[in-house]
Amino acid sequence: MAEPQEGPLLRTPSEQGSVGQPRGGSNKQALKVAGLTVLAAVLIAGQAFTAYMMYSQKDRLNSLESHSARLEELGRRATVVRSPMKMALPMNSLPLFLDESTTGDKKASTPAPKKELSRCLQEAAGLVEIQLPDFRPRCDENGDYAAQQCWDLAKKCWCVDKSGAILQDTMVDGPAQCG
Incomplete structure (x- = not known):
């Protein structure tokens, strides 16, 4: 009798070679197939995730559009030509912008010589920079500084001389008593 064989009856083509050949080719091919399969799965999953996010954010995308x-x-x-806007002017600078010929006095047809504005009037009109933000000094009819000056932003008042120099120890909350 013949001795029984201890192996498979059929062999794969890679196994059918000679007995001494290494069988590493099938492992390389299996790794390549597995890598390509994983890559394809990742690409498909990425596209599915992108589609899901687009669908879930549809309302926001419509809002943005x-x-x-x-x-x-x-x-x-905005490119259509519009009429110019009126600009707001501070009331204390209004006399500076009034035309003297429209005040009702028609004295002479020769224009009056322009006098230079005092320092107080320049500061009140915003022509000269002041160290206090949003402060405009009050001037008297001669263009000198009024005796009492108030900074409304800080609710402080103080006394000054005609040139605008602060009198010592006169700054108070509320109206100052300037003599």
């Missing part, structure tokens, strides 16, 4: 269209429409409207 409508805002963008609105901004474009406003941009087109």
Whole structure:
């Protein structure tokens, strides 16, 4: 009798070679197939995630599109020529901008010589920079500094001389008593 064989009856083509050949080719091919499969799975998963995010953010995307269209429409409207806007002027600088010929006095047809503005009037009109923000000095009818000056932002008042120099120890909260 013949002795029983202890191996598979059929062998794969890679196993059918001679007995001394190494069988490493199938492992390399299996690794390549596995790598390509994983890569394809990652690409498909990425596309699926992108589609899901686009679908879940559809409302926000629509909102952004409508805002963008609105901004474009406003941009087109802005190029249309509009009438100039009136600018607000501080009331204490109003006499500086009034035309003297419209006050009702029609004395002479020759223009009055322009006099130079005093330092107080220049500061009140904003023509000269002042160290206190939002402060405009009050001037009397001669263009000198009024005796009492107040900074409304800090609710402080003080006394000054005609040249605007602060009198010592006169700064108080509220109105100052200037003699």
